[in-house]
Amino acid sequence: MHTSRAVGQRHGTTGRGSHTEPVWVRYLLISIAVCIMSVLVIIPVASVFYQALANGLGTYREQLLGDADTRHAIWLTFCVVPPAVLANTVFGVAVAWAVTRFRFPGRTLLISIIDLPFAVSPVVAGLMIMLLFGRQGLWGPWLGAHGMQVVFAYPGLVLATTFVTLPFVARELIPVMEALGSDEEVAAVSLGANGFQLFWRITLPNISLGLLYGIILCNARAMGEFGAVHVVSGHIAGKTDTMPLRIEKLFQEYNMPGSFAVASVLTLLALVTLGIKTLLEHQNAKLLAASADEQVEA
Numbered sequence: 001m002h003t004s005r006a007v008g009q010r011h012g013t014t015g016r017g018s019h020t021e022p023v024w025v026r027y028l029l030i031s032i033a034v035c036i037m038s039v040l041v042i043i044p045v046a047s048v049f050y051q052a053l054a055n056g057l058g059t060y061r062e063q064l065l066g067d068a069d070t071r072h073a074i075w076l077t078f079c080v081v082p083p084a085v086l087a088n089t090v091f092g093v094a095v096a097w098a099v100t101r102f103r104f105p106g107r108t109l110l111i112s113i114i115d116l117p118f119a120v121s122p123v124v125a126g127l128m129i130m131l132l133f134g135r136q137g138l139w140g141p142w143l144g145a146h147g148m149q150v151v152f153a154y155p156g157l158v159l160a161t162t163f164v165t166l167p168f169v170a171r172e173l174i175p176v177m178e179a180l181g182s183d184e185e186v187a188a189v190s191l192g193a194n195g196f197q198l199f200w201r202i203t204l205p206n207i208s209l210g211l212l213y214g215i216i217l218c219n220a221r222a223m224g225e226f227g228a229v230h231v232v233s234g235h236i237a238g239k240t241d242t243m244p245l246r247i248e249k250l251f252q253e254y255n256m257p258g259s260f261a262v263a264s265v266l267t268l269l270a271l272v273t274l275g276i277k278t279l280l281e282h283q284n285a286k287l288l289a290a291s292a293d294e295q296v297e298a
Contacts (some may be wrong), residue, residue, distance in 0.1 A: 126231025
């Protein structure tokens with residue numbers, strides 16, 4: 001083993017693989033990637049914060065805290081996202097468990113339906129909710145007769161956000177649970193574990209990183225949802241405007257400091273989400289490396 005490592009180092013390679021490309025090719029590809037990322041991501045993100053703070057911290061604070069409609073949009077976003085993420089978490093765990101642990105008619109169709117929100121435009125999803133729950137929709141008259149309102153209200157926002165973020169948790173958990181297999185769960189059942197003990201002590205610890213990763217992606221997508229929410233919200237300032245809708249409205253009103261101030265909050269939340277995602281990936285890489293070392297020593 002030491003001999004092979006010495007040979008690999010002598011030839012400029014390691015145990016993880018070798019680089020056959022010339023040095024100039026590697027640097028060229030890295031430079032192209034950095035330029036594309038700078039133009040598409042880094043410069044626009046920096047521009048958002050620059051424009052938001054261009055008139056000073058006082059103006060920035062006034063645009064965020066001095067406008068009642070903006071305060072309500074921020075608060076409403078934080079009220080809409082948690083129930084949508086929670087619903088998708090429960091759904092994702094249940095679907096992943098059903099798909100990976102059981103074989104039943106329609107399993108392939110169910111997996112395909114999970115990806116449906118990726119294929120359908122968010123605007124079409126919002127229109128679908130309008131046709132079902134709107135005043136002239138399929139169930140709208142019955143809901144109105146019983147004093148319940150879905151569209152142009154908080155329930156419609158949660159429903160639209162839940163639909164567009166439906167696949168994230170399930171799609172993260174399905175490959176994780178397929179890779180893990182069911183050996184540990186079968187052993188636990190043979191030792192007398194009930195369903196709750198099986199999930200809490202065996203399944204959940206094994207899928208925890210994948211579950212957190214799916215929740216983070218779902219949360220990020222939910223906070224930035226615009227199309228479906230725009231259709232079902234009615235765009236009512238101070239009532240159904242979330243942060244993305246508020247940004248659009250302020251921009252259309254030529255209130256650039258206000259729109260960039262709200263956009264900076266949304267961007268900051270995205271950066272925090274990205275940081276948490278990177279931390280989880282780093283933690284997962286450390287666990288995999290430790291597991292590989294244990295297998296080599298064994």
